Amino acid sequence: MTVKTEAARDTLTYSRMRGMVAILIAFMKQRRMGLNDFIQKIANNSYACKHPEVQSILKISPPQEPELMNANPSPPPSPSQQINLGPSSNPHAKPSDFHFLKVIGKGSFGKVLLARHKAEEVFYAVKVLQKKAILKKKEEKHIMSERNVLLKNVKHPFLVGLHFSFQTADKLYFVLDYINGGELFYHLQRERCFLEPRARFYAAEIASALGYLHSLNIVYRDLKPENILLDSQGHIVLTDFGLCKENIEHNGTTSTFCGTPEYLAPEVLHKQPYDRTVDWWCLGAVLYEMLYGLPPFYSRNTAEMYDNILNKPLQLKPNITNSARHVLEGLLQKDRTKRLGAKDDFMEIKNHVFFSLINWEDLINKKITPPFNPNVSGPSDLRHFDPEFTEEPVPNSIGRSPDSLLLTASVKEAAEAFLGFSYAPPMDSFL
Numbered sequence: 095m096t097v098k099t100e101a102a103r104d105t106l107t108y109s110r111m112r113g114m115v116a117i118l119i120a121f122m123k124q125r126r127m128g129l130n131d132f133i134q135k136i137a138n139n140s141y142a143c144k145h146p147e148v149q150s151i152l153k154i155s156p157p158q159e160p161e162l163m164n165a166n167p168s169p170p171p172s173p174s175q176q177i178n179l180g181p182s183s184n185p186h187a188k189p190s191d192f193h194f195l196k197v198i199g200k201g202s203f204g205k206v207l208l209a210r211h212k213a214e215e216v217f218y219a220v221k222v223l224q225k226k227a228i229l230k231k232k233e234e235k236h237i238m239s240e241r242n243v244l245l246k247n248v249k250h251p252f253l254v255g256l257h258f259s260f261q262t263a264d265k266l267y268f269v270l271d272y273i274n275g276g277e278l279f280y281h282l283q284r285e286r287c288f289l290e291p292r293a294r295f296y297a298a299e300i301a302s303a304l305g306y307l308h309s310l311n312i313v314y315r316d317l318k319p320e321n322i323l324l325d326s327q328g329h330i331v332l333t334d335f336g337l338c339k340e341n342i343e344h345n346g347t348t349s350t351f352c353g354t355p356e357y358l359a360p361e362v363l364h365k366q367p368y369d370r371t372v373d374w375w376c377l378g379a380v381l382y383e384m385l386y387g388l389p390p391f392y393s394r395n396t397a398e399m400y401d402n403i404l405n406k407p408l409q410l411k412p413n414i415t416n417s418a419r420h421v422l423e424g425l426l427q428k429d430r431t432k433r434l435g436a437k438d439d440f441m442e443i444k445n446h447v448f449f450s451l452i453n454w455e456d457l458i459n460k461k462i463t464p465p466f467n468p469n470v471s472g473p474s475d476l477r478h479f480d481p482e483f484t485e486e487p488v489p490n491s492i493g494r495s496p497d498s499l500l501l502t503a504s505v506k507e508a509a510e511a512f513l514g515f516s517y518a519p520p521m522d523s524f525l
Contacts, residue, residue, distance in 0.1 A: 275324030275468035276478025299330035305440025317376035328464030378425025
């Protein structure tokens with residue numbers, strides 16, 4: 095049954111309210127899952143697997159990139175197959191340099207923690223990843239891709255910045271900007287939807303970040319409200335670059351089946367080659383969600399949701415402006431060659447009438463006052479983080495390096511797989 099979001103806008107009966115709450119709870123639980131885990135779940139669901147579209151999607155053809163959908167991953171690669179991106183820049187950083195204070199996020203391979211650097215007295219978000227888990231799912235190339243993309247983010251105000259990275263024998267550490275205004279997803283949960291001016295502001299900052307990545311020949315591929323943070327003033331910060339694909343020239347394509355189920359573009363579901371317009375589809379889905387409260391083709395039934403994405407016409411209720419309708423129809427065009435952004439990428443989005451009220455130069459310089467201020471009192475103000483994370487104890491192992499004399503064979507193998515990961519900015523960047 096496809097969810098009809100107008101129910102909450104009509105007379106809100108008790109039964110309707112209960113139904114909407116149940117939908118949102120199921121939606122939030124589903125959203126916390128990675129695509130790999132999600133597909134494995136539906137693969138075990140006999141009803142879902144009977145649907146022809148789902149059967150087609152689960153029959154993944156040999157990919158051109160490391161496959162995310164392998165339900166039975168092969169053993170970790172041998173040392174001869176492992177990645178060596180060159181010598182480490184040897185920044186001498188180590189876990190004991192930090193006080194790890196709170197868990198502020200979790201993912202498939204580790205946690206994100208609020209940490210204070212002992213010597214600098216500066217707060218960072220430190221992403222700590224388990225090498226063994228990465229190697230088990232053969233995801234090392236995506237982790238290294240995330241690191242490479244982070245190194246290129248220094249010039250854009252709406253992309254999270256990497257200060258430095260380092261590794262121990264069993265873990266990788268990204269030392270990132272600490273952003274504590276909360277996930278866009280968190281604020282959407284609380285408010286259900288945004289008024290059009292607020293949604294326009296966020297969409298413009300997101301589009302600016304995507305346009306910058308595209309200018310570097312990077313396709314983001316995983317835009318969703320969980321990966322969009324607000325800083326302490328209320329500006330957008332895009333994070334989590336693990337699914338980015340580098341070296342996609344204008345009109346270049348890739349074919350890996352990856353992303354988040356609610357936001358998968360039709361061409362991805364069809365397992366066809368796709369290009370950077372996949373990001374504009376996702377922008378349309380996020381804008382729709384900001385305006386209506388749920389993604390455009392959402393259904394609790396996965397098979398029906400995928401069928402909706404592939405075949406159902408976009409339905410827009412009349413409570414938005416004509417320019418908003420027009421931009422959603424352009425971004426959520428199922429034929430990627432006709433999608434808004436297909437001809438001139440970011441410039442098409444920038445020049446659309448929906449964004450005519452945006453001064454793009456003021457936007458990039460953060461001269462436009464955000465429509466919502468998170469009102470955080472300082473780095474220790476965690477009000478916009480999910481208590482599911484912040485109430486979890488910080489693992490003792492996070493800030494400790496393993497004894498090199500006691501390393502197991504698997505840990506030693508993991509230690510060799512990420513040569514070249516460590517990064518420190520050049521000395522002149524501190525001057």
